[in-house]
Amino acid sequence: xxxxxxxxxxxxxxxxxxxxxxxxxxxxxxxxxxxxxxxxxxxxxxxxxxxxxxxxxxxxxxxxxxxxxxxxxxxxxxxxxxxxxxxxxxxxxxxxxxxxxxxxxxxxxxxxxxxxxxxxxxxxxxxxxxxxxxxxxxxxxxxxxxxxxxxxxxxxxxxxxxxxxxxxxxxxxxxxxxxxxxxxxxxxxxxxxxxxxxxxxxxxxxxxxxxxxxxxxxxxxxxxxxxxxxxxxxxxxxxxxxxxxxxxxxxxxxxxxxxxxxxxxxxxxxxxxxxxxxxxxxxxxxxxxxxxxxxxxxxxxxxxxxxxxxxxxxxxxxxxxxx
Amino acid sequence: xxxxxxxxxxxxxxxxxxxxxxxxxxxxxxxxxxxxxxxxxxxxxxxxxxxxxxxxxxxxxxxxxxxxxxxxxxxxxxxxxxxxxxxxxxxxxxxxxxxxxxxxxxxxxxxxxxxxxxxxxxxxxxxxxxxxxxxxxxxxxxxxxxxxxxxxxxxxxxxxxxxxxxxxxxxxxxxxxxxxxxxxxxxxxxxxxxxxxxxxxxxxxxxxxxxxxxxxxxxxxxxxxxxxxxxxxxxxxxxxxxxxxxxxxxxxxxxxxxxxxxxxxxxxxxxxxxxxxxxxxxxxxxxxxxxxxxxxxxxxxxxxxxxxxxxxxxxxxxxxxxxxxxxx
Numbered sequence: 015x016x017x018x019x020x021x022x023x024x025x026x027x028x029x030x031x032x033x034x035x036x037x038x039x040x041x042x043x044x045x046x047x048x049x050x051x052x053x054x055x056x057x058x059x060x061x062x063x064x065x066x067x068x069x070x071x072x073x074x075x076x077x078x079x080x081x082x083x084x085x086x087x088x089x090x091x092x093x094x095x096x097x098x099x100x101x102x103x104x105x106x107x108x109x110x111x112x113x114x115x116x117x118x119x120x121x122x123x124x125x126x127x128x129x130x131x132x133x134x135x136x137x138x139x140x141x142x143x144x145x146x147x148x149x150x151x152x153x154x155x156x157x158x159x160x161x162x163x164x165x166x167x168x169x170x171x172x173x174x175x176x177x178x179x180x181x182x183x184x185x186x187x188x189x190x191x192x193x194x195x196x197x198x199x200x201x202x203x204x205x206x207x208x209x210x211x212x213x214x215x216x217x218x219x220x221x222x223x224x225x226x227x228x229x230x231x232x233x234x235x236x237x238x239x240x241x242x243x244x245x246x247x248x249x250x251x252x253x254x255x256x257x258x259x260x261x262x263x264x265x266x267x268x269x270x271x272x273x274x275x276x277x278x279x280x281x282x283x284x285x286x287x288x289x290x291x292x293x294x295x296x297x298x299x300x301x302x303x304x305x306x307x308x309x310x311x312x313x314x315x316x317x318x319x320x321x322x323x324x325x326x327x328x329x330x331x332x333x334x335x336x337x
Numbered sequence: 338x339x340x341x342x343x344x345x346x347x348x349x350x351x352x353x354x355x356x357x358x359x360x361x362x363x364x365x366x367x368x369x370x371x372x373x374x375x376x377x378x379x380x381x382x383x384x385x386x387x388x389x390x391x392x393x394x395x396x397x398x399x400x401x402x403x404x405x406x407x408x409x410x411x412x413x414x415x416x417x418x419x420x421x422x423x424x425x426x427x428x429x430x431x432x433x434x435x436x437x438x439x440x441x442x443x444x445x446x447x448x449x450x451x452x453x454x455x456x457x458x459x460x461x462x463x464x465x466x467x468x469x470x471x472x473x474x475x476x477x478x479x480x481x482x483x484x485x486x487x488x489x490x491x492x493x494x495x496x497x498x499x500x501x502x503x504x505x506x507x508x509x510x511x512x513x514x515x516x517x518x519x520x521x522x523x524x525x526x527x528x529x530x531x532x533x534x535x536x537x538x539x540x541x542x543x544x545x546x547x548x549x550x551x552x553x554x555x556x557x558x559x560x561x562x563x564x565x566x567x568x569x570x571x572x573x574x575x576x577x578x579x580x581x582x583x584x585x586x587x588x589x590x591x592x593x594x595x596x597x598x599x600x601x602x603x604x605x606x607x608x609x610x611x612x613x614x615x616x617x618x619x620x621x622x623x624x625x626x627x628x629x630x631x632x633x634x635x636x637x638x639x640x641x642x643x644x645x646x647x648x649x650x651x652x653x654x655x656x657x658x659x660x661x662x663x664x665x
Contacts, residue, residue, distance in 0.1 A: 082410065116443030123441040132409060133442060137433050143402020144434060150403055151410040154362065154388060161406075174429070177399035184394070334444030335478050337502035 021295050022233030024240070025075070030295040033075055033095075033232055035305055037067040037288050040091040042309045043100070046317065047090075047107055047121075051267060055321075056107050060121040061088040065230075065262035068287035069194055070095040072235025072257075077162060077243055082148050084141040084163040085134040087122040088194070088261070092164060096131050098124075104316035110323035117326045118334060130159075138199075139165055139172035142191075146178050149187030149252075160188040160246040162239070168199025170213050179254065183220040188246035190239060193256045194229060200265040201273040217254040229257030230287040233294070260285070338519040346488035346520045347377045347453075347509065350495040351415065353524050355385050358413060361499060364391040364403055365417030365453075374419045375455050375514055397426035404450040405435050405504075413499055414450045421456030421508060422468045435504040436479030447502045451495070457510040457548060457598055458636040458647055467636035467643075469599035471546075474506045475576045475608065481505045481529055482575040486550035488518035490573055493527030501529060510548045510598075530577035534586065538566035540661050542586040544609055545571060545596040549648055553596055556653035565661050575605055580612055587618035592660050593626045598647045601630035624663060629656045 021030045044064050050056045063070070070091030074083075085092050093103060098114070106113025106124050114124050125133030132148065135141040145163035152159045169175060170193055182189045193213050197204045210216070217224025223245065227238045235257055242253035260282035264271045271279075292302060341349070355361050367374060369382035369392040382390035393400050397418055404414040418424050424431070435448050458467035474482045481503050485491040491509070498505040535550060536557050545553040550571045557567040568586050572578055587593045593613055595606040606628035613619070613626050631647045659665050 084406075114443065115441060115445070118443050119441040125442040125446065127409065127442060127446040132406075133438070133446075135434075137429060140429065140434055143399050143430055144406035144409075145402075146399055147403040147406020147408070147412075147414070148410050149406070150362075150364075150391070151407040151412045154407075154412060174398050174402070177394075177396035178402065180394055181396060181399045181403065185391075334440040334442075336481075337439060337447040337449075 024233055024236055025295070027295065029075065031297065033071040034288070034291055034295065034297060035309070036095050037071050037091070037291065038305055038309045039100070039312065040067045040070065040094050041288065042313050043094065044090055046313050050107065057109055058120055059266045059268065061266050062263040063088045063091045063261065065282060065286070066194060066196060066259045067091050068230050068232045068291065069192070069235050069257045069259060072232040073162060073192055073239045076236045076239035077160065079129060081130065081159050082161040083131045084145050084148065084161060085131070086141070086164045086166060086194070087134050087136050088166065089134045089164060090121070093124055093131065093134065097129060098126060098131070100312055100316040101319040104320040105323045108320040108323070109325070110320055111326045112319070112323040139169035139174040141165070142169065142174045142178035145189050146181045146187060149182055149189040150185070152188050153185070158247050160190055160243050162190045162192060164192050164194060166199065167193060167195040167197070167204055167213060168202070168207070170216065171207055179220045179222070179252065182252040183222050186249055186251035189252040190242040190246060191252060191254045192239065193254065194259055195256050196259050196261045198261070198265070198273070203273070212256060214254055214256040222252050222254060224254040224256070226256040226258065229259030230285050230290065232287065232291050338521060340517045341488055341520050342514060343488045343491050343516050343518070344375065344377055344514040346492040347495055348379050348381070349520070350492040351378065351381060352384070354496060354499050355381065355389060357524070360411065360413040361415060362389040362391065362412065363415050363417065364393060364400055366393055366395055366419050368392060368417055373417060375511060377453070378417070397423050398430055401427035401430035401435070401452065404452065405430055405438070405448055408448045408450040409438065409446050415499060416450065416452045418452060418454050420466045421454035421470060422465055424454055424470065431480065431504070432477050436477045440479060448504045449502045451498045451505045451507050453507045453509060455509045455511050457512060458643055459512045461638065461640065461643065463638035464635040469597070469631065471506070471508050471575060472599060472603060472605045472608070475605060479504070481577065482508070483529060483573070484508045484547045484575060485573065486513070486547050486571050488516065488520045490527060490533070492520055493525050494529070494573060496524060497526035497529050500526060508547065512548055516551070527573065529574045530579050531574070532570055532572045532579040532582040534568065534582055535571050536567065536569040538568035538590070540566045540590055540592070541568070541657055542583065542590045542593045543567055543569045543596060543653070543657065544583055544593065545569060546575065546605065547598060549596040549598055552648065552650045553653055555650045556657060559650070559654050560657055563658070565657065567657060578612070580616065584613065584616040584618040587613055588621045591621050591623040594629060594657055594660055595626070596629045596648050596653055598631050600633045601628055602633050604630050606630050624660050625665065627656060627660055627665065629653060
């Protein structure tokens, strides 16, 4: 296809529609998970990425499934975008044996190592040092893979951020650091925790490239990640990407959101990445409705699969502690 | 058999496994041209290159995390924390990541990494460079904890640890590095989870770890002069723990003493005593099971104070004598 016919210069119409569907699926999945939580069917807590779906769509589409994903615990969208199976994901939320982690991990630790999806991480910045090891492993095995490691703005203030970026930089490791800056670390606003305007400027401290991009724009995120991947595959080392976005929901299920105004949330809801992308790729209301129906059906099937799946057998309670 | 030091035994294990297995690499602070703070990696960087013997910045969380990430993607990393005390800076990666990844992911990942941890007192390194923290890790399901006490065990257990598909915390003792012993030249492994009855005896069972095994054996020699026959058992791996030889020994002797260098409160001895009490050996006990351990204090700098902070041969002799004579 001619380059000018590609949407935003990067997506074929089919690819763009696939990504739109993924974003809608992620949103519906999370809304459904909220309902299941309210019904007491989902246990514990969960961290919703509603409003942030463009980053997952943009990032995953810029990499191959031979690359590695290191996710966060606000990472349902990334999990689905990486190719996660909706049924097994829903089953994990319901704590079922058929879930990705056999009901042992739940929302915060969902992983599919066989698909190079090295898991969501419950610890803020927990995956950053691990990404160094993945980068070293790629370099030692001399493959052309890259590791995409996600983290939030809060994680950029952990010591692990510094150790990880420094090590990856000095060794030119093929790691892409993608910071989803949703402006709040739980209740702490960005400007309370940072003296700088942009997290990406920290890249200069490590002698690497840093970029800040619109995290609600699928194309912008895709381009930033694609360029970072090209650098990484050429042996030019890591990149720090900051994608600015906003989470519509609270931090987790216990959040009363006393730290921000309704007006602020409303303002960001108007920047909804889903209709924005639909418009950009020329998807009209009729097609949107078809996609909504498809998403609804897929979610219903997944819930049915999960609800009909067996609970883990108590006799297996110690399985998986040791290899 | 030829004799080499504990340090040389560790070096030889690393050298042989690196020659054989491309997946194995070493990572840590000053392990390259410097050869490691205690000289264990010696010239391995010259032999295997900077990509397989990786000098790191001073970033202990980074070292541990690098091991985790490399391990889950098919490598066999061997990390070194210069002094085991500094493992506190790696705790998140070890306790919340390495130990739990397999379980949290439903048994679908493995983390085959080894972290070498030189520890222990006796070098005048005082409060922040002399600790014995092995029991913290015994308390974390998902980790294995290994503590070799001889050059033979050091080589065989290190090779077994590298072969193991789990994260292994490998505690070396700084005073043991110069100790010599018979070590086969070829590669061999000692299974993790196999206690070693180091000396047989009928009057008292001593279970000791790391350097306290050597001290207990010396104590046993002295006690033998008095007609007290001590059985000395080295569990070698604290987790998994091979309890059977210990309980069998206690059934035979009816008396047990646990000796370790780490501070007594919350130390491995408490766990071991509880396991003995829960076992069939309980019915055979004719004295309380006693612990001889480090004092509940940081390691002091002063030579004399440092010496008296952890169990020495004479302390073991005295304690053993009391138990056998029924005076405690």
